[in-house]
Amino acid sequence: DTGVSQNPRHKITKRGQNVTFRCDPISEHNRLYWYRQTLGQGPEFLTYFQNEAQLEKSRLLSDRFSAERPKGSFSTLEIQRTEQGDSAMYLCASSLDGFGANVLTFGAGSRLTVL
Amino acid sequence: AQTVTQSQPEMSVQEAETVTLSCTYDTSENNYYLFWYKQPPSRQMILVIRQEAYKQQNATENRFSVNFQKAAKSFSLKISDSQLGDTAMYFCAFIYNYGQNFVFGPGTRLSVLP
Numbered sequence: 001d002t003g004v005s006q007n008p009r010h011k012i013t014k015r016g017q018n019v020t021f022r023c024d025p026i027s028e029h030n031r032l033y034w035y036r037q038t039l040g041q042g043p044e045f046l047t048y049f050q051n052e053a054q055l056e057k058s059r060l061l062s063d064r065f066s067a068e069r070p071k072g073s074f075s076t077l078e079i080q081r082t083e084q085g086d087s088a089m090y091l092c093a094s095s096l097d098g099f100g101a102n103v104l105t106f107g108a109g110s111r112l113t114v115l
Numbered sequence: 116a117q118t119v120t121q122s123q124p125e126m127s128v129q130e131a132e133t134v135t136l137s138c139t140y141d142t143s144e145n146n147y148y149l150f151w152y153k154q155p156p157s158r159q160m161i162l163v164i165r166q167e168a169y170k171q172q173n174a175t176e177n178r179f180s181v182n183f184q185k186a187a188k189s190f191s192l193k194i195s196d197s198q199l200g201d202t203a204m205y206f207c208a209f210i211y212n213y214g215q216n217f218v219f220g221p222g223t224r225l226s227v228l229p
Contacts, residue, residue, distance in 0.1 A: 033217070042119075042206050042219035043160075056215060091160070102148060102210050104217060106160040 004107035006092050012113045013082055020078045021110040025094030032075050033104065034067055035091040036060065043091055049075060050097070082114045117142045119207050119220035127226040128197045135182075136192045136223045138207030147211040149183065149190045154222075155203040163205070166190065197227045 005024040013019050025032050030051050035043035046065070047057045051072035061067075064082075069075040079086055089111050093104040119140045128134035140149070151163040166174045166183050173181050178198075182191045190209075194201055207220040 035219075040222070040224075042208075042221050043217075044219075045217060048215060093160075103150075103162055103165060104152075104160075105162075106152075108159040 004092055004094055004105050006090075006107035006110050008110060009108065010111045010113070012115065014115050015084060016081055018078065018080045019082060019112060020076055021090050021092075021112075023075045023077070023092030023094075023107060025074070025092070026105055027073075028096070029094035029105070030072065030097050031095045031102075032069055033093045033095075034075070034077050035093065037089040037091055037109070038087075046077075046090075079112070082112075084114045087112055087114045117144075117209075117211060117216070117218045119209065119218050121205075121207055121220040121223050123223045124221070125224045125226070127228055128194075129228050130197055130199060132197055133193060133195045134197055134225065136194075136205050136207075136225065138190045138192070138220060140188050140190065140207070140209055140218075140220075142188070142209065142211055144211040147209050149181075150208045150210070151179070151181070151190075151192045152206045152208060152219075153201075153203045154206065155200075160206070164192065194225075199227050199229060201225060202227045 007022050032049045034046040037043045047067045049069040064080045067077045089109040091109045092107045147168045149166045152160045153163045154160045164176045178195045180193045204222045206222045210217045
């Protein structure tokens with residue numbers, strides 16, 4: 001297992017286009033998180049899955065954003081009708097279940113640039 | 116609201132010296148974990164050290180140690196014998212609500228100078 005994998009690493013798109021990011025977590029991790037990180041800031045929570053169930057969504061996740069985790073394995077984060085304010089690094093992280101096993105393992109991130 | 120504050124946006128330290136990064140947090144929860152994560156330039160975030168809130172003993176991990184003051188809601192990171200490879204953004208974070216929500220601070224950019 002090579003850790004958390006995210007693709008693409010960098011996406012440049014024009015305003016109004018749709019983009020999709022994929023995250024492959026560590027295989028035995030049943031929790032998967034999406035965070036957004038803007039330059040010089042800490043990660044901001046977007047959403048969280050326990051297996052295939054999306055258990056929580058931040059108010060940052062407008063209705064242009066949707067995340068899925070079919071079959072509890074990989075996850076996708078789609079942004080529709082992108083805006084320049086969506087430009088950021090989108091981080092995926094995974095962890096084991098249980099309060100005591102909650103160390104997040106992060107992927108390298110997918111950087112979105114909206115022109 | 117659950118918040119994390121890191122009051123030092125940037126710090127620098129000479130190689131081999133010791134540096135302390137500060138972090139304060141606000142929560143009404145009793146059960147939580149605290150973390151320091153490191154994000155080197157253009158590289159992914161990795162865990163530096165973790166502290167369980169119910170433990171009074173401060174966590175240590177090689178050159179990294181914490182000073183956890185629960186009553187003051189303070190969680191500082193001490194890096195001893197700083198190395199050039201310690202240059203990174205350092206984020207303080209905590210998780211509460213039985214492992215569902217991680218809250219990160221804004222980060223401290225640490226530069227280790229030769």
